[in-house]
Amino acid sequence: MSDAFVVNNLPDRTITYQEREYLFFSGTAYLGLPQHPAFQQLFVESVGRYGTVFGSSRNGNLQLGIYEEAEAKLAQFVGAENVLTLSSGMMAGQAVVNVLRLQKTELIYGPCAHPAIWDGPATALPSMSFADWAAQLPAQVQTMPAGPLAILLNSIEAVRSEYYTFEWVNALPDDRAITLVIDDSHGLGVLNNGRGIWPQVPKKPNVNLIVTASTAKAMGLPGGAIIGRTETLAATRKTAFFGACSPIPPAYLDAYLRADALYADRRDKLQQNLLLAEKLLIPTGLFTHAKGYPVFFTEQDDLYPFLLERGIFIYSFAYPTATDRANSRIVISAFHEFADIQKLAEAIYTYSF
Structure with a gap:
C-alpha cells in the first residue's frame, strides 16, 4: 500500500511517522500485552x-x-x-x-x-x-x-x-x-x-x-x-x-x-477505557458499537484524514480483500490512557459539530 504508514517500532499508544507523533487507535492488541514491559x-x-x-x-x-x-x-x-x-x-x-x-x-x-x-x-x-x-x-x-x-x-x-x-x-x-x-x-x-x-x-x-x-x-x-x-x-x-x-x-x-495477573489487570484496564470511550463517543451518533467491545465502527470514512491531521491514527483500509470497501473504525486498547481517549473525543466533537 503506497499510502500506508511505515514505521520501525511496535505501535504502542503512540507511533512516530516522519518525525511526528500520532495517538494510535488501530490494530488488534486489545489488551495491550505485546507492548507491556x-x-x-x-x-x-x-x-x-x-x-x-x-x-x-x-x-x-x-x-x-x-x-x-x-x-x-x-x-x-x-x-x-x-x-x-x-x-x-x-x-x-x-x-x-x-x-x-x-x-x-x-x-x-x-x-x-x-x-x-x-x-x-x-x-x-x-x-x-x-x-x-x-x-x-x-x-x-x-x-x-x-x-x-x-x-x-x-x-x-x-x-x-x-x-x-x-x-x-x-x-x-x-x-x-x-x-x-x-x-x-x-x-x-x-x-x-x-x-x-x-x-x-x-x-x-x-x-x-x-x-x-x-x-x-x-x-x-x-x-x-x-x-x-x-x-x-x-x-x-x-x-x-x-x-x-x-x-x-x-x-x-x-x-x-505465568501471566494470569497481567491478563486480569489488562482486562480490567480495557473495560475502564471502554466505559470512558462509550460515554464520550456514543453520543456523537457516528458509531456502530457493541457495548463492552473495543471497536467503534463508522461509515464516515473521511473521519480518518480529519483525525490524521490532528495527530490521531485510526484503522482505515480495505478488508478482508484489497477489493473490499475500506472500513473505518476506532480500536480502544488497554494501553491507552484516559487523556488519549479524551483527546480523541475532542477531535471527533470538532468533526461532528
Missing part, C-alpha cells in the same frame, strides 16, 4: 529456557510438555474439554477445514465468515444480515442431503462491532450430526471476561462445537488455537496437515502460563 519480561525469561522457536513437528518423537500444559490451562479457562495450539489463527482454521474436506462435509457459511475458515480463496458468503441468515438456517439444514454437515461463521462482527446471538443453535434439527465451527479470533481474550465465545454457545448432543481463534490479538501470543472435544482434536492432530505445521514457539506458552 512486564509481559515482555516474562517472554524474555521464557526465551532463556525454550529459545525462539521449536523446529519440529508436534507429532515428532520428541515432545515438549509445555504444549499440553498450556493447552490444558486454556481449555480449563474457556470451559472446554481440550485445546490444540498451532502457529497461527489461519492455520487453526485451515486445519479444521482440512479435516472437514477429508470427510467430504457439506459446508454452510455465515455472513462475513473469516478467511481462516474458508474452503478456498473464492468461498461464497451469504450477503444477507446475520439475523436473517440465522432465522432461515434451521430450515436450510433440513433441506441438506444426508451426510456430514458443518456450519462455519464468526463469533462476532468485529469489523462493524456488532454482537451475534446464538439462540438459533437450539433450533437446529436434533436428528443429524452437525459440526459447528466458530472463528473467535476477535473474541478470545475479550468476550465473556476473556473466555471467548465458547461459554455463550448453547450445547446440543448432536452438535459438535469447534472454536478456532488467533491468539495473536487480545492474548498477545503469535499463534492459534482449536477448542473442542478431545476426540475431535485427537483426530485433527493425526492429519498430515497438522503434523506438517510448525508449532507456536514454546516460549510464548511458557509466558502465558
